[in-house]
Amino acid sequence: MDASLRTLILGDGDFSFGLSYSRRYKSIRLTATSFDPHEELLSKYPTAQDNVSSMKAAGARVLHGVDATNLAPHFGSLQEASNSCNLESFDTIIFNNPHIGVEDLHRHRFLLAHFFAEAREHLVRVRMFATALSVYAGKSGLWAFPVTIASLH
Numbered sequence: 286m287d288a289s290l291r292t293l294i295l296g297d298g299d300f301s302f303g304l305s306y307s308r309r310y311k312s313i314r315l316t317a318t319s320f321d322p323h324e325e326l327l328s329k330y331p332t333a334q335d336n337v338s339s340m341k342a343a344g345a346r347v348l349h350g351v352d353a354t355n356l357a358p359h360f361g362s363l364q365e366a367s368n369s370c371n372l373e374s375f376d377t378i379i380f381n382n383p384h385i386g387v388e389d390l391h392r393h394r395f396l397l398a399h400f401f402a403e404a405r406e407h408l409v410r411v412r413m414f415a416t417a418l419s420v421y422a423g424k425s426g427l428w429a430f431p432v433t434i435a436s437l438h
């Protein structure tokens with residue numbers, strides 16, 4: 286894989302996904318993030334610290350408290366960028382198995398719709414919409430993905 290590729294992982298849990306990804310694609314420039322703030326992450330997942338340390342040792346950037354529906358606080362925004370050029374872009378944005386912890390169709394549709402809108406701002410080639418989204422078996426029907434995605438156009 287191209288070493289210059291910048292990849293953003295959103296919504297990692299204990300960072301086992303990010304760690305596996307960084308081991309599989311050693312040469313990419315990886316930023317892996319959790320929704321949970323750092324303290325909460327450590328209390329929820331005993332394995333998180335080791336995973337984070339291994340990723341950092343391999344050169345990844347790790348951030349906490351990153352909301353997939355509001356990327357501006359960490360990665361800038363188009364509006365701000367027009368003044369200060371602080372928009373950070375990525376070649377690939379991944380939100381693997383997005384889930385809010387409860388079964389709620391409307392909140393999941395909100396999560397995904399806003400994630401796609403945010404990700405679109407931060408992808409280098411908008412037409413090559415590189416966002417990889419995977420979900421548990423059956424969820425795509427349950428969450429009505431075609432409707433969620435179509436609502437963005």
Ligand SMILES: C[S@@+](CC[C@H](N)C(=O)[O-])C[C@H]1O[C@@H](n2cnc3c(N)ncnc32)[C@H](O)[C@@H]1O
Nearest residue numbers: 296297298302320352353354381382383384385
């Ligand atoms: C089923 S877990 C999947 C964890 C990890 N992505 C994986 O595949 O191993 C769902 C994840 O979505 C995250 N999440 C929920 N709402 C989020 C949001 N608004 N922004 C970012 N992540 C969110 C949760 O914190 C949780 O880690």
